[in-house]
Amino acid sequence: MKYDFDEFVDRTGTHGMKWERTEALFGEKDLLPLWVADMDFRGPAPVIEALARRAELGLYGYTHRPDSLLEAFGAWMEKRHQWKIESDWICWSPGVIPALTAAIQTFTEPGDRVIIQPPVYPPFFKVVTENGRELVTNPLMQRDGRYEIDFEDLEAKFRTTGAKLLILCSPHNPVGRVWTRDELERLEAICAAYGALIVSDEIHADLVYAPHRHIPLAALSERAASRTILCHSPSKTFNMAGLQAAYIVIPDKGLRTAFNKTMAKGHHTMSNTFSIVGSESAYREGGEWLEQCLAYIEANIDYAIGYMENYIPQIKVTKPEGTYLLWLDCRGLGLSTTDLKLLLLRKAKVALNDGLSFGPEGEGFHRLNAACRRATLEEGLKRIRDAVYS
Template identity: 70%
Template sequence: MAYNFDEIVDRENTNGIKWESVQDIYGASDLLPLWVADMDFRGPSPVMEALKQRAELGVFGYTERPDSLYEAIEGWVLRKHQWRIVKNWICWSPGVLPALTACIQTFTKPGDRIIIQPPVYPPFFKVVKDNGRELVTNPLRYVNDRYEIDFEDLTNKFRTTGAKMLILCSPHNPVGRVWTRDELSRIEAICTEFDALIISDEIHADLTYPSFQHIPMASLSAGAAERTIVCFAPSKTFNLAGLQSSYIVIPNKELRIAFNKTMARGHLSMSNTFAITASESAYRDGDEWLEQCLAYIRANIDYAAEFFALHIPEIKMINPEGTYLLWLDCSRLGLDTAGLRRFMVKEAKLALNEGVSFGTEGEGFMRLNAACRRATIEEALQRLLNAVKARR
């Protein structure tokens, strides 16, 4: 069926954080919200229908995960990522962040060092520090309007700090890189050399664009599978974040047993009844919706890229290979962090994510969510253009 991604979906009065928390977070209510990473689209029709049928039963007691859910996940990962996983590798978590917390608590000790690669998803910083571990950064290199991994620095950081773990963001949020097989293989080689565990956050795995192919870190080789824990979820793919469900793929039996024990101690082993229904339906019947959704978002991205190039050359958009997030280099506006924040809120009337929240390497950048109606993107860019014109 053909989906209408131009449909107006009223997200107000739904307690949705993206739209209804703007006043509390940004101090103004007249902003266009393009910040938190969820979509403004209705989900796949098969998912909506499955949820309606489940709701009509009227009984929402404790629910086990059926074999059909595992089969749907196995089929999805094989179709989309050419990786054959098996049922007993799949573990469960309410979300990726609880899984990261469990991995840190299970496989490291207080005071151990953990490497992340900024500019990167802000909770990575917090989840390390909140658990009493020491943060080590391996900043990405911004070269010719594209981000690269600094492998020499990564090697040196492992050598000099004795780090026990790397938290990898793949595809990368916010810079939109889809790491190549060669890049992932180099990461594997370094982590093997220093006997480090890789926790690979692959929540954006399904959101890649033509000519870019996501490769699950653990699918690279038998060695990679032994030292990698992969975090997947339907939340970004199908806009199901509010149902709070993710699945964690751990081929290594010892790691899997240890992870599951930690989740059980925290009483985090159950799944939301509706999350089970939605996840199975999405992974079984969501291909058509996702294909159309990605084409729509890609058109939004192409529109934005052309608009910036033609009308707002002061802002450089990093063209994403994956995710629906636009990383905007605003350094040519000549504003400091506070000034850039005021400009976006007070003058452009936009609620975006501040680049500095992704690490000091993000200073001078903003993140914009392109998973919205074309009319919303057009309005946002026009507001931005008007604000820049007023400063010229």
């Protein structure tokens, strides 16, 4: 079927964070929300219909995860990412961040070092420090607007800190890189040389634009599979984060048993009834919607980049290879961090994610969510242009 991504969906009264909590979180009225990674689109029709049928039953008791769900997820991974996985490799978590927390608690001890690669998704910092581990950063390098891994620094950090674990963001949020096979193999080799495990957050794996292709880290080799905790979820792919479901693929039996033991200690064992129904229907029948959605978002991204080049050339943005997030380099405006924030919030009246929340390397940047109606994007960009030149 043909989906209409220009459709206006009134989210008033839905308790959605993006549209109903923006004023409280940003401290300003009348803001246009272009921040949190939450699409403004209705999800796939088969998912909506499956959830409606389940809701109509009127019974919402304890629900187990059926084999058919694991089979659907496995088939999706094989079709989309050319990686055949076994059903018993699949663990469950209510979200990727709880899974990262469980992995840190399982495979490191208090005081151990954990490496992350900023600028990166803000919770990565917290899951390390709030669990009593020491944070080590391996900042990405920016070359001609494109971010790359600093492998020399990464090896030096392992050598000097003895870090036990690395959290990889693949594809990377917020810079939009889709790591190549060569990059992933080099990173995995360094981690293996120093005996470190890798927790790979691949929540944006399905949101990639041609000619780029996402490669699951654990699919690289048997060695990579034996040292990887891979986190996947339908939440970003199908705009269903509120259903709270993540599928954690751990091929190694020992690592898998230990991870599940930690999840059981926290009593994270039961799935939400609707997350089961929504996930299975999305993985079985959501492909058509996703293809159309990606085409629409990529057109939005191209529009935004062209608009910046033509009307706000002081703000630079490199087209992301994956995700629906634009990493705006606002340093050309010549504003302080405070003045830039005031420009966007008080003059432009747009709510973006402040780059500093992604680490010191994000100073002077802001993150914009392009997974919205074109009319919303046009209005947001116009507001920014008018604020810059007023």
